[in-house]
Amino acid sequence: MRELTYTQALREALTEEMERDPNIILMGEDIGAYGGVFRVTEGLLARFGPERVRDTPISEAGFIGMGVGLAMTGKRPVPELMFMDFALVAADSIWNQAAKMRAMSGGRVKVPMVIRAQQGGGRGNGAQHSQSFEALFTHIPGFKVVLPATPADAKGLLKSALRDENPVMFIEHKLLYNTKGPVPDGEYTIPLGVADVKREGSDLTIVSYSRQLLFALEAAETLQKEHGISAEVIDLRCTVPMDIETIVKSLRKTHRLLITHESHASCGVGAEIAMRVMETAFDELDAPIMRVAGLDVPIPVAKTLEDVVLPQPDAIARGALKLMKG
Amino acid sequence: MALPKDLLLSMYERMALIRAFEEACVQLYMEKEIRGSFHPCVGQEATAVGACFALNPEDYMTCTYRGHGACIAKGIDVNAAMAEMLGRRTGVSKGKGGSMHWTDPSIGLLGENAIVAAGVPIAAGAALSAQLDRNGRVALTIFGDGAINQGAFHEALNMAQLWKLPLILLCENNFYAEMTPLAKSNPLAQVADRAKGYNMRAVVVDGNDVCAVYDAVREAARLARAGQGPTFIEARTYRLLGHMIGDSESYRTKEEVAQWRERDPIKRLRAHLAQAEGVTDAEFDAMHARVQQQIADAVKFARESPYPDPEEAYTDFWI
Numbered sequence: 001m002r003e004l005t006y007t008q009a010l011r012e013a014l015t016e017e018m019e020r021d022p023n024i025i026l027m028g029e030d031i032g033a034y035g036g037v038f039r040v041t042e043g044l045l046a047r048f049g050p051e052r053v054r055d056t057p058i059s060e061a062g063f064i065g066m067g068v069g070l071a072m073t074g075k076r077p078v079p080e081l082m083f084m085d086f087a088l089v090a091a092d093s094i095w096n097q098a099a100k101m102r103a104m105s106g107g108r109v110k111v112p113m114v115i116r117a118q119q120g121g122g123r124g125n126g127a128q129h130s131q132s133f134e135a136l137f138t139h140i141p142g143f144k145v146v147l148p149a150t151p152a153d154a155k156g157l158l159k160s161a162l163r164d165e166n167p168v169m170f171i172e173h174k175l176l177y178n179t180k181g182p183v184p185d186g187e188y189t190i191p192l193g194v195a196d197v198k199r200e201g202s203d204l205t206i207v208s209y210s211r212q213l214l215f216a217l218e219a220a221e222t223l224q225k226e227h228g229i230s231a232e233v234i235d236l237r238c239t240v241p242m243d244i245e246t247i248v249k250s251l252r253k254t255h256r257l258l259i260t261h262e263s264h265a266s267c268g269v270g271a272e273i274a275m276r277v278m279e280t281a282f283d284e285l286d287a288p289i290m291r292v293a294g295l296d297v298p299i300p301v302a303k304t305l306e307d308v309v310l311p312q313p314d315a316i317a318r319g320a321l322k323l324m325k326g
Numbered sequence: 327m328a329l330p331k332d333l334l335l336s337m338y339e340r341m342a343l344i345r346a347f348e349e350a351c352v353q354l355y356m357e358k359e360i361r362g363s364f365h366p367c368v369g370q371e372a373t374a375v376g377a378c379f380a381l382n383p384e385d386y387m388t389c390t391y392r393g394h395g396a397c398i399a400k401g402i403d404v405n406a407a408m409a410e411m412l413g414r415r416t417g418v419s420k421g422k423g424g425s426m427h428w429t430d431p432s433i434g435l436l437g438e439n440a441i442v443a444a445g446v447p448i449a450a451g452a453a454l455s456a457q458l459d460r461n462g463r464v465a466l467t468i469f470g471d472g473a474i475n476q477g478a479f480h481e482a483l484n485m486a487q488l489w490k491l492p493l494i495l496l497c498e499n500n501f502y503a504e505m506t507p508l509a510k511s512n513p514l515a516q517v518a519d520r521a522k523g524y525n526m527r528a529v530v531v532d533g534n535d536v537c538a539v540y541d542a543v544r545e546a547a548r549l550a551r552a553g554q555g556p557t558f559i560e561a562r563t564y565r566l567l568g569h570m571i572g573d574s575e576s577y578r579t580k581e582e583v584a585q586w587r588e589r590d591p592i593k594r595l596r597a598h599l600a601q602a603e604g605v606t607d608a609e610f611d612a613m614h615a616r617v618q619q620q621i622a623d624a625v626k627f628a629r630e631s632p633y634p635d636p637e638e639a640y641t642d643f644w645i
Contacts, residue, residue: 025458051458056485057481057484057485057488059484059485061447061477061478061481062447062477062478062481062482062484063447064447065444065448065450065478066447066448066450066451066454066482066485068447068448068451069386069388069436069447069449069450069451069452069453069455070451070452070454070455072431072436072452073386073436073452073456074455074459075458092441093447093478096441097439101437102643103642103643104419104422104423104429105423105427105642106417106418106419106420106422106423107641108430108431109429109431109436110645141643142643165645166644166645
């Protein structure tokens with residue numbers, strides 16, 4: 001199978017879907033002539049023209065609000081937030097408008113819109129360019145929330161998002177763009193809301209998503225090699241809909257659960273997963289659920305600090321060891 | 327007022343219908359049959375009717391939580407509108423939207439909005455949609471003078487002018503942003519001057535003169551359809567009731583309200599029709615009787631309609 005970068009896989013998904021559906025309109029800051037600051041939309045302006053690949057002013061509230069109007073009138077807009085942090089600038093257009101329009105109208109309108117954004121730290125971008133907001137989107141109903149970790153998933157999930165009738169928050173990670181992986185040839189999609197077992201194991205289950213999944217896999221290798229512990233690693237892939245069944249299925253085998261994500265621990269997705277598991281499969285647990293997540297502080301710049309605030313593979317491995325002793 | 331008599335009569339009757347609808351809702355609110363927030367548009371009927379009668383049925387519109395008038399002017403089903411006020415399943419939004427979220431794509435209505443200025447970029451998006459499809463439609467967005475200080479307003483104006491979108495921006499300047507007078511929130515002498523910063527065509531009209539609003543919107547629509555981009559219209563009007571029911575109205579004088587009552591847009595059109603077109607009291611009485619019957623029927627329809635079943639809390643969400 002050929003290897004593509006996460007960026008190339010995303011671009012391939014956009015290209016194929018734009019060829020298929022003329023209603024897909026990309027819009028955002030520097031996505032056209034410049035090709036996007038992370039190069040995802042490079043070449044698409046030349047291919048699809050300025051009507052469909054639209055450079056906007058720095059006006060997130062405005063162009064996401066316009067996306068709502070486009071979606072309600074038959075288009076499939078794909079507004080892009082250059083950095084996820086800017087979602088807060090556009091909070092009304094996102095959470096009060098896009099997320100609620102269908103419900104408020106009693107189903108008279110739909111808002112098929114995919115907001116693309118990248119988030120996460122690890123690059124020294126500081127507190128206003130490194131945040132992770134999947135919990136915000138998971139908390140306020142209205143969006144499906146997708147966080148691919150691999151190039152193959154990025155392509156298949158983005159294609160599904162672009163065909164979904166609901167608003168979708170498609171969250172990329174800025175340190176995944178240059179990662180490479182096998183991507184199937186030809187047409188394929190991956191359904192939204194289905195988790196994927198990325199590594200089989202029998203001693204404990206580690207659940208993660210986005211870049212933290214790669215750290216979880218790394219930790220699993222260390223646990224195997226250095227401690228003879230067999231970790232099953234589940235990629236949640238979407239926080240809405242949230243596939244708890246796949247986690248419970250794994251727990252019937254391992255009976256221990258560790259959840260890891262990069263975003264802040266408090267009121268995070270990890271807390272939600274833990275509670276849902278408690279509600280549905282408490283009897284399967286042989287130890288308390290463990291959480292390894294970002295510290296509850298703004299993301300610092302210095303690498304020595306950022307590595308403490310954002311959980312690294314060794315922190316996951318340490319957590320797993322503690323869990324195995326519990 | 328050089329418009330045809332038949333058109334003026336239709337406008338008059340629609341304005342009277344809006345007034346009757348709002349007065350009935352005030353009563354139903356006082357009697358606790360309507361829950362939540364209700365922001366009456368009594369006194370602003372001429373902007374709604376003047377604007378909507380100048381558009382085609384398929385043109386798009388967004389408006390505000392004070393948007394009942396605009397929605398009725400655009401042609402919403404009055405029974406479904408009243409049922410929505412009473413939270414019934416037969417309501418225009420199945421009882422889920424309420425007073426502030428009437429939405430009906432079949433008449434181009436892309437929603438009232440409870441967030442000040444939020445409908446402006448949504449209408450700009452609909453205008454972009456029309457421009458991309460080259461279908462000749464325009465989008466009208468109606469907002470109050472309070473909206474001109476919101477970021478979304480400025481962002482939308484900028485992009486609308488930049489891309490020459492077929493968008494009509496109608497500011498119902500009623501001189502109060504909720505309870506704050508215009509002079510305390512806006513340093514400009516006239517609201518329309520905000521559009522100058524975007525190099526946008528702007529006009530100011532008497533918002534209590536239905537013909538002036540009609541002419542301004544018709545011309546704006548003509549220019550928009552011809553690819554000449556957006557127009558900003560400041561229509562100066564007044565809400566004769568408070569911001570919402572229960573508003574103490576301590577921020578304005580009785581004299582001021584009385585002065586604007588003299589300029590009531592319905593009274594004005596009636597005087598014109600009587601003098602210039604010879605419409606008789608009997609003809610007016612007949613129009614008002616029809617309107618009152620329509621509203622009585624709507625209230626009856628709403629009251630007799632069922633409430634949504636509890637399980638409907640889960641519907642109209644994911645597709």
